[in-house]
Amino acid sequence: xxxxxxxxxxxxxxxxxxxxxxxxxxxxxxxxxxxxxxxxxxxxxxxxxxxxxxxxxxxxxxxxxxxxxxxxxxxxxxxxxxxxxxxxxxxxxxxxxxxxxxxxxxxxxxxxxxxxxxxxxxxxxxxxxxxxxxxxxxxxxxxxxxxxxxxxxxxxxxxxxxxxxxxxxxxxxxxx
Numbered sequence: 674x675x676x677x678x679x680x681x682x683x684x685x686x687x688x689x690x691x692x693x694x695x696x697x698x699x700x701x702x703x704x705x706x707x708x709x710x711x712x713x714x715x716x717x718x719x720x721x722x723x724x725x726x727x728x729x730x731x732x733x734x735x736x737x738x739x740x741x742x743x744x745x746x747x748x749x750x751x752x753x754x755x756x757x758x759x760x761x762x763x764x765x766x767x768x769x770x771x772x773x774x775x776x777x778x779x780x781x782x783x784x785x786x787x788x789x790x791x792x793x794x795x796x797x798x799x800x801x802x803x804x805x806x807x808x809x810x811x812x813x814x815x816x817x818x819x820x821x822x823x824x825x826x827x828x829x830x831x832x833x834x835x836x837x838x839x840x841x842x843x844x845x846x847x848x849x
Contacts (some may be wrong), residue, residue, distance in 0.1 A: 713804030748825035
């Protein structure tokens, strides 16, 4: 009886692990990317789901029937990052917490990887704004490169190599 329950436990664990392990990290952006705009765009509610695209020198976010554009030349900084979010949430995640002996807390261990894109830009009046987007893994760096190619600025070096004039590493101090 013990080996049967162990087999079932291993099978269920493998099933959940297989559902949440990403199949491929390298994606090519061939069109609009499904994103969540966490905050920052004028006239757009927080946590709005939509699509993000870079076309004709504009960062184009479409949500519902409305759309918002930010000129690439007005973008002061573009930063990408990696993060994770709960894989099981909403009503099911809340109800699972009522499972006996803390069994529902196990679901909080399952997380899915996401990427973030943060854009700092100036509006027509010169006001400074920022917008944060989350998107699937492998897409934020491609969007950042497209924005920089169309006139956006960035302070993060990204995947560039350090300058040749720097002979010491930043962690070592020069003694005089």
